[in-house]
Structure formats: C-alpha cells, structure tokens
Amino acid sequence: MDVRSQIAMVFHLDKCIGCHTCSIACKNIWTDRKGAEYMWWNNVETKPGTGYPTKWEDQDIYKGGWRKNGGEKISLRGSGKYKGLLNIFHNPYLPVLDDYYEPWTYKYLDLIESPAGGDQPTARPVSLVTGKPIDIKSGPNWDDDLSGTPEYARQDPNLKNLTKAEREAMFQLEKMAMFYLPRICNHCLNPACVASCPSGAIYKRGEDGVVLINQKVCRAWRMCVTACPYKKSYYNWNTGKSEKCILCYPRLEAGHAPACMHSCVGRIRYLGVLLYDADKIEAAASVPEEQLIDGQLDLLLNPFDEDVIRNAKENGIADSTLKAAQTSPVYKFVKEWGLALPLHAEYRTLPMLFYVPPMLPVMASLSTTDDSEQAVKLDPIAKFWDKHHRYDTTSKTIMQTVEQARFPVKYMANLFGTGSEEKLIEVLKKQLAVRVHRRHVTVGDIDADLTNATLNEVKLTPEIADDIYRLTSLAKFDDRFNIPPAHRELAIEMMDFAGDTKGSTGFGFKETPQRGL
C-alpha cells in the first residue's frame, strides 16, 4: 500500500445557480493577462449543450484521455510517446482559438472621445489578439441557458446513444430542462496531461496532488492540450507556454479556499483530503468501462483504518493531514454516502472532482393519470402544469419517479455513470430519500412508514439522512472547506535558505515571464 493524500473536491450540482461568479473570481486572479484572455480555468456550462471548447466531450474530434484498446493496458488516445513525438511538428488534434472563441474588448474611449456629430458614438468590439475590429461570433457561455436549441443543446455529444424519440422528448417545450455544470481541472490521479508532456514539465505534487505545469520547462509541444479530455490545459499563445488551473495552491498553502470555491454563491463546492492507494492507480484506470467508477472509489482509503494510518505516516503524511482526511466533507459525499460521482470516468484519468448529480431536471415533472387525490389537497396552480405533468414527490410511487424522469437518466448516465444508469439511479434515489425524510420531519405530510421504507430501500438511516441534509443545505464555510496546513515552512526550508524567501510570497518567478525570441 502506497498511501498518498489528495485535495479533492465535490460540486453539488443541485445547488448551482449558474451565476458564473466562480469563473469571474478565477479570471480576475489568474487569467486576466495577454495570451490568457480566452482561458477559463473555471467555466460553467449549460447542459445539454456543447460546452467550452465547443464539443469538448467528443473525443473523436479532440482525442483526449486514455483508451483501452483490446489488451489489458491503456494508452493515450491522441498523444503519448510515439504519437506525440511523431506529431510534434503539427498536432492534428489541437483545438485552436476558434474552437474556444476569439477574445475581445470594446473601444470604450470612442464613446468619450468622438467628436460631436449627428450620430451616437458606439464602442466597437476589437479582438484582443489582433487589436482589429471583429464581428463577435461566439464567446464564453455562448450557449448559456439555451436548452433545446438546435445549434447548442442538440449538438451535445452526450446525446449520442439516445434514440431520436428520446431526444425529441427531452426538448419538448413543456419538458425542456437544463442544469449547470461548473468545471475546473480535476487534478486527476492518472492525469493524461502529465503523461502526454514530452518535456516532463507537468507534474503532480506529492503532498496534495495538485497538478501543475512548470512554466520554465514547458516548450510549447502542446500535447497536454490534446491529452486532457476535459480540455483544462490551455495554450498561452503569447508566452508560448501551456497553463492550467493551479487549484489556487498559493491560497491553499495559506489555508484559504480556492477563489472559485470561496466565492461560490450557491455554496455548491466542497474541498477536503482523500487518502488513496497509489499502487492501484494503474489497475484502477485499466478496468473495463462498467467497473471504472467502482474501481476509482476502491482506490480511496478509509482514513480511520489503522493500517492506512500507519502506512500514511510512513509515507510522511502529516498528522494534520490525516485529521483533515478523517473530517473531510469530500470523503463523506464520495465514500461514506456514495452521493458523488466523477464526470466522464470513461476517460480513465481518475478525476478527483466529484459531482452530486442534479435532481431538478430529473424530478421536476412526472406524468400521471390519477391525480385526483392530490388535486383536492394541493394548490393547483403551484403544483400542476396540466393534468399530465405535475411537480410532486409525495405520491406512493416515489422511487419510480426517477425512472420516469423529465430527462432520460440515460443522458445523465453518459455524463456521470460511464453510460450505465444503475449508479445514477442509486444516487438520485438516495437524494430523493433524504428529501422524503426531511419532508416527513419538517412538513409532516408523508407518514413515517413510507419515509422509513424509502430510506431503507437506499440503505440510509434517519441519522445519516440528517447528516446529508446538514452538509448539503446548512454547511458553513469551515464545513465545506477542510484544508490541511500545507507545512509550507518545511517546504521552503528544504528548498532554500529561509532568509531568502523572507518577505516574498513564496511562489512565482524570479525571472520576468517574457515571451521568448
């Protein structure tokens, strides 16, 4: 057993309101620079939709991630030792600027400085690359809230194995739904970006698992951009170096939450330590597709287990980190409660960002013919759209509603279940059971027997259901972010004479990061 620690994350999608505050927080701190304007290390997508860069999930185009071809072993789909070095002069799978969007600003000064005349002055958009006026063709979140549209929602690569009828059903006006998918680098356990970098510039930090690109070693071979199936490694066209989310490690080291998480308005984000067994990484990434999620969850170790603790200490993991692992909200969501799933586990990078799948698009309506009983009790305007579709979770057939979802579970399973609906249904049912339980406690219109039966079916106790409810709905800042001390003092003293770093921020460049000749 080779115990390592990882700062992992959970995003609770039911709580995301799609406000993009996270993206802005990140942009203002890290990517508001020449060459990085188009980068959104944190972005929020509307699903169904094509995302950013356009159709990033379609690996037939971008060739990201690992693939299992025939044998036991996995290999990088579009890069790797031989493919990468052969395609080094021109990478055929590289997404280009237009796959993201051309960044622009407006000539605001024209508004003020134009001479008086017959017309209102306008601020024309100008490209941030060329400085010339452009016609804006797309932008970040161009497909925001555009569920149902032919150009965006219906081009979603996750619809690939849905039948035509299923797709049509999804986009009927009265059924149409959407949800938000905030994405950052997953700081994977089997990162494709690291594996694809010919220079060896990308590495995973042993202490906390943050994946970083050493800017001094990157040589613009641009293979990581292709290799990352989530398209979370970006090429800076100005400096000639690739960049990616750094999980705000300077903040983490100082005990602060990453900026996107700190600013999250919906409070959907959780961050904490997971312990995992590094010996099993390769095996877990190589299992058949249906076993990938279980394989990944098996890697995660129980931080209370004595054996694990002993091994962790031998591997130099600090007591404070072990403590954080035992109180980690991520461990609760992912392992204890089994409520959070990785996004696109089939890319085999073992992402360390987990998502609690959203219930709203799934549960928001169900058709029924017999609603007379409800109709007497409930306000018809609030509860009914028409007699066939109603928003209701109090019926006797609570659990079946998952299968009768407004979105086919199949679609959600393509995102979070490597295509199998089973896992997804289980998670949704658990979430639903918690709601039933809380409704029983707070409103009281569901009787105790039905509540207990519902909880039993998904193997939850009322206590656990309350815990889930509390961490989901009431959690305060310190409950959501459980950040172990980074022991940066040790790190710095190992590296340098501590006096040298006195008064400095402890990270960054001594050399001006200027474009090469």
Next chain:
Amino acid sequence: MNAYNVIFFVALPYAALLMFLVGTIYRYKATKFKFSSLSSQFLETRKLYWGSVPFHWGILFLFFGHLTAFLLPSSILAWNQQPVRLMILEVSAFAGGVVTLFGLIGLFYRRLVDARLRKVTSIIDIVLEALLITEIFLGLWIAFGFRWGSSWFATVLSPYLKSIFTFSPNIDAVVMLPFVIQLHIILAFIIFLIIPFTRLVHVLVYPLSYLWRPYQKVIWYWDRKKVRDPQTSWTMHKPQNN
C-alpha cells in the same frame, strides 16, 4: 590567403561556435522561461500543417545527411562508388531540399499574411526564416550546378570542418571553391551564430528523454520517507523541482 578568407573561414566559424555555446548555455541558465518552440498552431493550424511538417522532416533529413558526410566521409564515398547509389543519394537529397524549401516558404508566407500570426512574429523570426530560405536555396543550386556534391563534400569540406574542430584550421581547399558554395558555408556559420537569439533553441531541448521516462510524474517537496523522522529530516539534499 587574404584577410577576407581568414575572417569568413577561420574567425567566423570560431565566433559562431563560441557564440552558440556561450549564448545557449547562458540563455538556458538565465532565462529558461524563454526556451520554447513558441508554437503558433493555436492561432493558425491548416497552413502550418503544409509548412511545418514538410519543413521539419526535410530539414532533419538534410541536417543528418550533412552530419553523416562530415563525421563519416568515407562511408559516403564508399556508398557513392556505384553510380546507381550515387544517383539515389543525390536525387533523394535534392528532393529533401525541395520539400524543405516548399515547407519553409509556406511557413514564411503564413507568417506574413495572417493577421493573428503577425502579432506573434518577431523581427528575428523573419530574419531567421529568410536566412534559412536563402541557405536552402543555395544548397539546391549547388546540388544542381556543382555535381556531385555528396562526393566532393566528403573530400573537400569534411577535412576543412575537421580542421576547424581540431583547432588547426586549414582553408586551402575552401578558398578555391566557387562563390555560391562559399556563401552557403558562410551563411551556415551565421545561422549557428544567431541560434541563441532565435527560436532555434527549441532544437536543443528536443524531448528525447520522454521515450524512457515513466508516463506519470510526481514530485515531493521533501523526501517523504524521511520527513517524519526527526533523525534525518534536516539533512537531506535539495530536491530538483525547477
């Protein structure tokens, strides 16, 4: 032996060599961030394909051809003993030159016409590509007009280059060469001389070690097996992070 010959065929090669060594090492040590191929594929990919791929495969072929002729002249001479083999070598080298030139002109054109690319094109890029185009054009001219280059390179130029590298310069043979060939040689030295000031440094950091390193890479700030051990934790070596 007049002064110009000494300047161009003795002083220039040593200046180039010195500048190349000192310049690249200094640049690598002092401004590592600037070591990059400065790929522009992100801004324009289609024309790059038609330029970069033929250019690079071609120039590598030509480079290794010249290297072989310099290091192992006898092998080239032995190969050339049969006219058929000589023809094969000459024709493929010439074709290689044409492919390289085609790609390079494509790259040059691409940099001039694309508005986005102009933003990432420096003067030195233009100078370098113009020099390379001239050099390859001269090379083709020589291959076409002064046959058979592969043979006389081995007998005339290899000894000259060797004399340079062994610090006993002998320029008797080169001064007799036609002007076109002399210009080709002089330009080659100039290109070497400016390597530290151009993006050509990317050739020196070719990531060959990728072939034998493990795919995954994890770095610890400290030796994790020792960090919790009070006996050893303060005596370890400085880790290689940057």
